[in-house]
Amino acid sequence: MNILMVGAGSMSESLVRGWIDSGIAPESITMTNRADRKRLSELANEHGVQIIEEESIESFDIVVLAMQPEGVLEYVKRHEWTNQLLVSVAAHITPDEIEQISGCGAVCAMPNTPVAFRTGMTGLWFGHQVAMEQKQLATELFLRVGEVVETDETTMPFLMAAAGCSPAFFYEIVGAMTPVLTEAGFEAQQARRIIAQAMKGSAELLLQDARPTDALIDDVAAPNGPTDRGVQVLRTHELKKIMRAALSESAREA
Numbered sequence: 699m700n701i702l703m704v705g706a707g708s709m710s711e712s713l714v715r716g717w718i719d720s721g722i723a724p725e726s727i728t729m730t731n732r733a734d735r736k737r738l739s740e741l742a743n744e745h746g747v748q749i750i751e752e753e754s755i756e757s758f759d760i761v762v763l764a765m766q767p768e769g770v771l772e773y774v775k776r777h778e779w780t781n782q783l784l785v786s787v788a789a790h791i792t793p794d795e796i797e798q799i800s801g802c803g804a805v806c807a808m809p810n811t812p813v814a815f816r817t818g819m820t821g822l823w824f825g826h827q828v829a830m831e832q833k834q835l836a837t838e839l840f841l842r843v844g845e846v847v848e849t850d851e852t853t854m855p856f857l858m859a860a861a862g863c864s865p866a867f868f869y870e871i872v873g874a875m876t877p878v879l880t881e882a883g884f885e886a887q888q889a890r891r892i893i894a895q896a897m898k899g900s901a902e903l904l905l906q907d908a909r910p911t912d913a914l915i916d917d918v919a920a921p922n923g924p925t926d927r928g929v930q931v932l933r934t935h936e937l938k939k940i941m942r943a944a945l946s947e948s949a950r951e952a
């Protein structure tokens with residue numbers, strides 16, 4: 699299976715890192731990038747992947763379109779497609795648009811950067827021309843680097859907001875919490891570790907324990923205790939409203 703990654707930005711590198719860690723041979727992955735050849739060479743040195751300047755599409759089984767969304771359809775138009783599986787990771791592109799131009803099966807995937815550590819969450823939206831074995835192939839590819847959920851036109855934007863974009867929301871929260879710890883005397887890296895480990899543990903609990911989040915909060919918060927008082931601050935500042943607005947804004951096609 700030969701994979702071409704078009705675009706060598708952060709999403710592309712995260713996928714490559716995760717796929718290689720999952721056992722995919724680096725030699726079967728080729729990367730190309732429109733700008734920044736130096737970055738491409740660094741990726742070849744770091745991961746052992748192939749790099750090229752001008753690609754011949756017919757040598758690849760899977761072509762991952764990992765450039766910014768505005769370049770995707772133009773790239774598909776510029777090339778001759780035979781029987782490749784096209785996988786776009788771009789926001790707000792539909793499989794039908796790609797299939798109409800290429801005549802090949804297309805999958806719109808929405809991964810997130812944690813795929814680099816095989817803890818990703820990827821939404822897959824299959825086009826009408828995707829054959830059963832291609833569905834299986836795409837699903838297996840993304841299962842190598844985390845969990846997969848099937849999406850469609852309606853759910854994809856919200857999957858994107860909640861899984862593709864949300865790592866940035868979590869980093870924003872960590873960024874807001876860290877100074878409180880450093881002001882108390884922790885080193886910045888130690889503060890970050892404390893918060894990240896608490897987040898990781900809470901995520902594990904959420905995955906293992908199906909009770910509603912209010913019940914999980916009750917496990918932590920004694921009435922009028924420190925947690926309860928902290929949660930009240932979040933509620934007074936209407937965190938739920940803020941999170942709803944952030945997710946809706948990310949899901950919206952600008």
Ligand SMILES: NC(=O)C1=CN([C@@H]2O[C@H](COP(=O)(O)OP(=O)(O)OC[C@H]3O[C@@H](n4cnc5c(N)ncnc54)[C@H](O)[C@@H]3O)[C@@H](O)[C@H]2O)C=CC1
Pocket residue numbers: 704705706707708709710730731732733734764765766767769773787788789808809810811862863
């Ligand atoms: N960064 C993230 O967490 C996620 C990104 N995505 C999607 O992944 C895509 C890439 O995002 P990033 O990696 O963050 O962007 P990026 O800006 O870091 O990387 C995009 C790369 O594609 C290259 N490029 C653009 N047009 C090209 C072309 N025609 N041929 C070859 N290379 C080309 C650019 O030079 C750049 O290096 C976007 O469409 C985005 O919507 C999806 C999920 C999560």
Ligand SMILES: O=C(O)[C@@H]1CCC=N1
Pocket residue numbers: 789858862863
């Ligand atoms: O914000 C972006 O452009 C991409 C789409 C999903 C996550 N990052």
